[in-house]
Amino acid sequence: MSEKMLPKAADIVIIGAGVMGASIAFHLAKRGAKRIVILDKDHVAHGGSGRSSALIRMHYSYPAEVKLALISLRMFENWKEIVGTQGDFRKTGFVRIVAPHEIELLKRNVAMQKELGVNVELIDRQELQGLEPDWKVDEIELAAYEPDSGYGDGAGVANDFLERAREMGVHYSSRNQAIAFRLKGEHVSGVTTEHGDIDAPMVVAATGPWSKPLFQYVGYELPIEAEFHQVAILRNPPNMKGNGCACIDSGTETYFRPDAHDKFLVGDFWGERPVNPDNFPQRATDASLEEMIERTCRRIPKLENAEVMRGVTGVYDMTPDSRPLLGEIPGINGLYVCAGFSGMGFKISPAIGLVMSELLLDGYGKTLDIRAFRPSRFAENQPIKAEYEYADDAY
Ligand SMILES: Cc1cc2nc3c(=O)[nH]c(=O)nc-3n(C[C@H](O)[C@H](O)[C@H](O)COP(=O)(O)OP(=O)(O)OC[C@H]3O[C@@H](n4cnc5c(N)ncnc54)[C@H](O)[C@@H]3O)c2cc1C
Numbered sequence: 001m002s003e004k005m006l007p008k009a010a011d012i013v014i015i016g017a018g019v020m021g022a023s024i025a026f027h028l029a030k031r032g033a034k035r036i037v038i039l040d041k042d043h044v045a046h047g048g049s050g051r052s053s054a055l056i057r058m059h060y061s062y063p064a065e066v067k068l069a070l071i072s073l074r075m076f077e078n079w080k081e082i083v084g085t086q087g088d089f090r091k092t093g094f095v096r097i098v099a100p101h102e103i104e105l106l107k108r109n110v111a112m113q114k115e116l117g118v119n120v121e122l123i124d125r126q127e128l129q130g131l132e133p134d135w136k137v138d139e140i141e142l143a144a145y146e147p148d149s150g151y152g153d154g155a156g157v158a159n160d161f162l163e164r165a166r167e168m169g170v171h172y173s174s175r176n177q178a179i180a181f182r183l184k185g186e187h188v189s190g191v192t193t194e195h196g197d198i199d200a201p202m203v204v205a206a207t208g209p210w211s212k213p214l215f216q217y218v219g220y221e222l223p224i225e226a227e228f229h230q231v232a233i234l235r236n237p238p239n240m241k242g243n244g245c246a247c248i249d250s251g252t253e254t255y256f257r258p259d260a261h262d263k264f265l266v267g268d269f270w271g272e273r274p275v276n277p278d279n280f281p282q283r284a285t286d287a288s289l290e291e292m293i294e295r296t297c298r299r300i301p302k303l304e305n306a307e308v309m310r311g312v313t314g315v316y317d318m319t320p321d322s323r324p325l326l327g328e329i330p331g332i333n334g335l336y337v338c339a340g341f342s343g344m345g346f347k348i349s350p351a352i353g354l355v356m357s358e359l360l361l362d363g364y365g366k367t368l369d370i371r372a373f374r375p376s377r378f379a380e381n382q383p384i385k386a387e388y389e390y391a392d393d394a395y
Helices: 019-030 064-079 099-114 125-131 154-167 209-215 286-299 301-305 346-362
Strands: 010-015 036-039 092-097 122-124 144-146 172-174 178-184 187-193 197-201 202-205 225-235 246-249 253-259 263-268 308-318 325-328 337-338
Touching: 010 187, 019 154, 019 225, 019 337, 019 346, 036 346, 064 099, 064 346, 099 122, 122 209, 125 144, 144 263, 154 172, 154 337, 154 346, 187 202, 187 325, 202 209, 202 263, 209 225, 209 308, 209 337, 225 286, 225 337, 263 286, 286 301, 325 346, 337 346
Parallel strands: 010 036, 010 202, 036 172, 092 246, 202 337
Antiparallel strands: 092 144, 122 144, 178 187, 187 197, 225 263, 225 308, 246 253, 253 263, 325 337
């Protein structure tokens, strides 16, 4: 059946072909599930996935997120064996610098991460300086260092997952918008799309910042807000050591990483709300990039005169506790959400596809209990709060 011909019925419809939808499709197909359809209103990785800074790190304060990142890291490391293509994972190492008054939290989180199997060490100022001679680290007492982390490529991951899923029989329908869920009593019965209706007893929306209006049609308010972000790509100055560690730096409220061998990517913690995911500025403003780069220069003075090659803009799908909504919608059997990744979904997308496929096929997350991420947690007044959460954990 050609891409354009939509089947009349499916066992599972996935809406959205970003890293999440494509990963779910891949894992379902790998389990042998048949009659899977994935559709996208544009094309694969058109959303946040194609604009992602794609840092890969294990440093989280909430243990389930550490586990999701670790399961995903194993997949990134063995991409060829698991997905069949070379993959884009670059193991540069990763450093987490926290605010000086949060050093105790850093120690607690590193201890928790080690217990979960993460290759992470606390390093002092001298060790950090040895690792990154271009960084100015005078005020740093301790940082967390993960030698196995790095960065990847959002469009690459979504394309690889989708391509492999299609080879295993998944039907992909691009440029086909899901307009509404169809219901029969308290059960989802399919999806109305731009190119016709499709019957299905299970539907999962992996629709990023577009999720809220889709669920409003069936009377469910998803607590997701779109937030605008900007990123700068710089050319490495001639005397700078390339291929250094990726970093999240509370000292400058920025994150950064190398971009290939000759470029450098810089982003920051804070975004702007509200923003329309269908109509947001495609061009980063000079003033915003300048301000963000200034702050990064406090950590890496050699960037002072680095050429700005381009800006990237994008939208995060934020939830009130900055963690995703994963699970069935209360009162509508068979309708699932997998969205609200709040600017940090790329690195966990391989594991999310796995646990969502288990939820759909087995009724629960076998690899990892994901009930804490249920979409109803805010209505139940049970947002996720980590034991040793940082003030800026939202990034
Ligand atoms: C600038 C930026 C930097 C980031 N940096 C990092 C980082 O360093 N590390 C990290 O881990 N994460 C990062 N993220 C976050 C990460 O990229 C996202 O969490 C992840 O890509 C979300 O993937 P997704 O599949 O859920 O959503 P998306 O990639 O947004 O995909 C949703 C898809 O659904 C489709 N869709 C929506 N509505 C419909 C509809 N009604 N019918 C059909 N199709 C529909 C869209 O076209 C889109 O393709 C960053 C994000 C941005 C924007």
